[in-house]
Amino acid sequence: MSLWQDLADSYDKNADILSSIYPISTTTISNNGDIIATIIIDGEGNFLKADKFEKVKKDKNGKDSTQPVQICIPVTEKSMGRSSGIAPHPVFDQYEYLNGNGKKFEAYISELAKFASSEFATQQIKAIYKYVAKGTVKTDLEEIAPKDKTNIIFEVQIPGNLKGKVWEDKMFFEAWNNYYLNQIKNTKTLDYITGNYLPIASSHPKKIANSSANAKLISDNDSTNFTFRGKFKDSTEAFSISYEASQKAHQFLRYLINEKRGYYCGEQVILSFTIGSIRNSLPPPLDDTKSIWDFLQEFQCKTEHEKQINLRAETGLDYADALKKSLGGFGYSKTMEQHIKTAVIVLDAATTGRLSITFYRELDRNEYLECVADWHQTCKWNLQFWSNENQKFVKYISAPTIDKIIESVYGKSRSNNDESYIKIKKTARERLLRCIFDKALLPVDYVTAAVRRASNPLGITTNGKFDRDGFNQLLATTCALVCKNYQQNKKEELKLNIELERSDRDYLYGRLLGAADKLEERALKEKDKGRITAAIRHMQAFSQHPFRTWQTIHNCLTPYIQMFRGDFALNEIQTIHKLFKPSDYKNDDPLNGLYLIGYYHERAYIEHLIAEAKNKKQTIINEEKEIENVRQ
Amino acid sequence: MRLQMNKKRNSVEFKITGRYALFSDPITRVGGEKFSYQVPTYQALKGILESIYWKPTFIWYVDAVRVINKIQTESKGVKPIKMNGGNDLSYYTYLRDVEYQVLAHFEWNEFRKDLLPDRNENKHHHIAKRCIEKGGRRDVFLGTRECQGYVEPCDFGHGTGFYDCYGEIDFSIQFHSYDYPDSTGKDELAIRLWRAKMKDGYIEFPLPKDCDPDLRRIIRDMTTKRFEVNQNFTLIDEDQSILDLLTEERS
Numbered sequence: 032m033s034l035w036q037d038l039a040d041s042y043d044k045n046a047d048i049l050s051s052i053y054p055i056s057t058t059t060i061s062n063n064g065d066i067i068a069t070i071i072i073d074g075e076g077n078f079l080k081a082d083k084f085e086k087v088k089k090d091k092n093g094k095d096s097t098q099p100v101q102i103c104i105p106v107t108e109k110s111m112g113r114s115s116g117i118a119p120h121p122v123f124d125q126y127e128y129l130n131g132n133g134k135k136f137e138a139y140i141s142e143l144a145k146f147a148s149s150e151f152a153t154q155q156i157k158a159i160y161k162y163v164a165k166g167t168v169k170t171d172l173e174e175i176a177p178k179d180k181t182n183i184i185f186e187v188q189i190p191g192n193l194k195g196k197v198w199e200d201k202m203f204f205e206a207w208n209n210y211y212l213n214q215i216k217n218t219k220t221l222d223y224i225t226g227n228y229l230p231i232a233s234s235h236p237k238k239i240a241n242s243s244a245n246a247k248l249i250s251d252n253d254s255t256n257f258t259f260r261g262k263f264k265d266s267t268e269a270f271s272i273s274y275e276a277s278q279k280a281h282q283f284l285r286y287l288i289n290e291k292r293g294y295y296c297g298e299q300v301i302l303s304f305t306i307g308s309i310r311n312s313l314p315p316p317l318d319d320t321k322s323i324w325d326f327l328q329e330f331q332c333k334t335e336h337e338k339q340i341n342l343r344a345e346t347g348l349d350y351a352d353a354l355k356k357s358l359g360g361f362g363y364s365k366t367m368e369q370h371i372k373t374a375v376i377v378l379d380a381a382t383t384g385r386l387s388i389t390f391y392r393e394l395d396r397n398e399y400l401e402c403v404a405d406w407h408q409t410c411k412w413n414l415q416f417w418s419n420e421n422q423k424f425v426k427y428i429s430a431p432t433i434d435k436i437i438e439s440v441y442g443k444s445r446s447n448n449d450e451s452y453i454k455i456k457k458t459a460r461e462r463l464l465r466c467i468f469d470k471a472l473l474p475v476d477y478v479t480a481a482v483r484r485a486s487n488p489l490g491i492t493t494n495g496k497f498d499r500d501g502f503n504q505l506l507a508t509t510c511a512l513v514c515k516n517y518q519q520n521k522k523e524e525l526k527l528n529i530e531l532e533r534s535d536r537d538y539l540y541g542r543l544l545g546a547a548d549k550l551e552e553r554a555l556k557e558k559d560k561g562r563i564t565a566a567i568r569h570m571q572a573f574s575q576h577p578f579r580t581w582q583t584i585h586n587c588l589t590p591y592i593q594m595f596r597g598d599f600a601l602n603e604i605q606t607i608h609k610l611f612k613p614s615d616y617k618n619d620d621p622l623n624g625l626y627l628i629g630y631y632h633e634r635a636y637i638e639h640l641i642a643e644a645k646n647k648k649q650t651i652i653n654e655e656k657e658i659e660n661v662r663q
Numbered sequence: 664m665r666l667q668m669n670k671k672r673n674s675v676e677f678k679i680t681g682r683y684a685l686f687s688d689p690i691t692r693v694g695g696e697k698f699s700y701q702v703p704t705y706q707a708l709k710g711i712l713e714s715i716y717w718k719p720t721f722i723w724y725v726d727a728v729r730v731i732n733k734i735q736t737e738s739k740g741v742k743p744i745k746m747n748g749g750n751d752l753s754y755y756t757y758l759r760d761v762e763y764q765v766l767a768h769f770e771w772n773e774f775r776k777d778l779l780p781d782r783n784e785n786k787h788h789h790i791a792k793r794c795i796e797k798g799g800r801r802d803v804f805l806g807t808r809e810c811q812g813y814v815e816p817c818d819f820g821h822g823t824g825f826y827d828c829y830g831e832i833d834f835s836i837q838f839h840s841y842d843y844p845d846s847t848g849k850d851e852l853a854i855r856l857w858r859a860k861m862k863d864g865y866i867e868f869p870l871p872k873d874c875d876p877d878l879r880r881i882i883r884d885m886t887t888k889r890f891e892v893n894q895n896f897t898l899i900d901e902d903q904s905i906l907d908l909l910t911e912e913r914s
Contacts (some may be wrong), residue, residue: 387696
């Protein structure tokens with residue numbers, strides 16, 4: 032159960048694939064900020080021509096007009112961590128190191144000479160050395176006009192060798208790696224990761240996550256503070272890690288991050304992966320149920336029934352149930368081995384320069400899936416999404432995404448780059464991740480905050496106007512949270528559909544509010560579309576003093592009551608009144624989250640009754656038509 | 664699965680609980696970020712024993728530890744102080760709500776021949792047991808000082824634990840303990856690594872001398888402090904200020 036061992040092992044198991052895209056002893060350069068100049072030479076070191084990778088620019092639509100490239104270049108430990116000193120890269124380097132004069136060039140050329148004359152050098156490397164030693168780089172690149180910091184790479188055209196582009200040749204990186212290991216082979220030490228005696232790493236890679244590029248996970252340069260001084264004189268006394276293990280672990284981590292397999296928020300990165308494998312086969316932990324379901328479709332052995340579910344956006348489909356069945360059932364587990372381990376990591380940077388692991392969990396694959404399925408099963412509610420093809424809202428049952436939960440608790444981000452919101456979001460994500468994987472209890476303060484936010488619907492606006500759809504979304508998310516809270520604190524599973532017999536005071540008051548809302552909504556639909564219903568206007572006061580506020584709301588409804596005599600909503604209000612216990616009704620205490628559930632249920636129920644009545648009417652009309660046809 | 668522990672004549676057993684624990688992983692600690700191991704190290708448990716009761720006459724040896732609660736972590740952002748004033752920002756990842764049952768025994772420190780007259784096994788054993796009942800003579804902490812721990816006597820192996828039928832978990836290479844010169848007789852500081860394995864919640868520790876010698880690393884030279892009478896300490900019978908107090912009381 033050690034993070035570093037897992038990463039190094041995973042790299043080893045997939046070495047054949049990873050060593051070509053993320054070889055060890057390398058870092059990457061890109062054309063994001065500058066061009067990359069290419070020098071093409073032949074096998075004897077004679078200049079042929081110069082070329083370049085254009086700098087990435089954005090065209091008018093904001094898209095990249097040139098292809099962004101990432102190229103691996105070999106590095107030494109010193110050169111990887113270089114900032115202002117002289118530390119040349121072994122082969123590919125910046126223009127100021129290759130331009131034929133100055134201290135930097137001399138450092139570069141002497142290192143390259145050693146490499147080229149060693150037993151590990153390939154013909155390409157020898158050719159590159161011959162060429163650069165001539166000192167003609169400056170004149171040869173005149174048309175390209177590189178700046179001092181422009182990266183320069185080489186292409187060597189040797190007849191018979193198809194891999195002209197040296198940076199794509201695996202053997203090139205292997206040659207460098209073997210040479211470097213040979214250089215450091217006399218520095219063997221006890222490796223804290225593997226327990227073997229291996230050459231030590233004198234510094235560790237940075238540039239692990241793009242958002243915190245200069246941050247290192249393992250940093251050993253603190254000579255002034257309290258991190259290890261006292262018992263130990265320097266960092267090599269405090270710990271020792273082998274070069275190979277460090278490179279492999281970091282490269283694997285970099286692979287995971289760069290393949291966009293995680294969630295990113297500011298400098299925080301959340302990853303989940305299967306140890307030992309690079310297949311992206313784990314359900315992403317922070318998504319909502321429907322997205323996870325869609326993700327899993329690739330791995331399913333589809334039964335007929337499941338295929339049917341796929342084909343249409345099924346109304347009312349309980350995705351959480353389906354997810355649980357499929358994760359525990361046949362399709363998923365048969366395609367993969369049973370006893371493999373998975374890990375969830377969260378990395379964050381408190382300061383630039385230091386990346387830290389804030390959460391690490393290693394789980395059996397079954398445990399992982401069980402945790403995810405459990406979360407979705409207990410935190411689900413009726414959600415809806417807009418279906419473009421049907422041009423209406425399609426209802427389904429699912430758990431909300433973690434980000435939606437954060438929005439319901441803290442509200443939305445105020446702008447695109449809201450720094451304080453990002454800080455809040457980071458801690459919230461980690462806290463909720465613990466709820467999923469550690470089975471920690473959902474924080475009560477989250478539930479309270481969400482209920483309070485949902486009780487103030489007039490705060491949900493777009494363009495200054497009350498946003499009914501946005502409010503519905505917030506309501507659904509909050510109901511999911513209330514459900515989960517009830518389940519973990521009171522051990523009661525709240526139903527997703529209305530409970531007509533339930534006589535809890537909060538529930539019934541919620542139902543009253545829902546009925547009043549629906550009643551007025553119907554009236555206003557025909558008359559005055561922009562007007563907000565009294566129920567919504569008074570919702571905040573209602574949640575604090577339901578008995579008093581209900582009188583106010585009911586009075587607002589009087590004009591509409593006369594309009595709709597036999598209306599469902601009106602009947603509902605009367606039915607609900609009968610269900611109250613006498614003392615409960617007069618009780619003016621504030622309501623808890625259950626009232627939102629009642630509110631939602633009542634609205635859904637009335638809609639259902641209306642739909643049923645419409646259908647009935649339709650069937651009667653159809654039957655009459657048929658009878659007409661038969662008669663004729 | 665209850666482990667059949669080989670209890671020695673002078674074994675002690677106790678239970679230690681705490682809200683937080685931090686057994687720092689040395690790899691990331693050097694950077695300033697503390698990330699806890701999932702299970703306590705041998706050295707941390709030895710430190711707890713030494714906080715409960717310690718005399719230079721003997722050395723504590725931890726035989727086994729049993730993890731009762733589920734391993735849960737919690738990370739906090741902290742502002743540790745820098746040496747020259749000012750703050751740093753860091754993330755420390757603690758273990759949450761820990762409970763361990765520990766079984767340990769002691770053996771005489773062979774490198775303190777000057778304390779031969781103190782080698783009374785019964786006396787030390789009974790004092791240790793009384794100290795455990797009192798919760799320890801000194802403050803007990805789980806790994807780092809801010810993680811207060813509470814010691815109570817218990818029956819090792821009794822009660823249910825979260826990992827009772829869990830099977831085996833391999834924690835791979837971990838820090839085990841330090842070798843200080845006063846217990847090895849050699850003038851060097853060394854560290855020991857080992858492969859931690861937990862079976863059904865029990866982690867059995869072999870004696871340090873039985874650990875894999877390949878996983879031992881000598882850090883640097885270190886000498887034992889020599890205690891010499893009247894040089895850096897005095898005997899209480901000869902201490903003038905105490906004698907004055909005693910004559911005062913008598914009169």
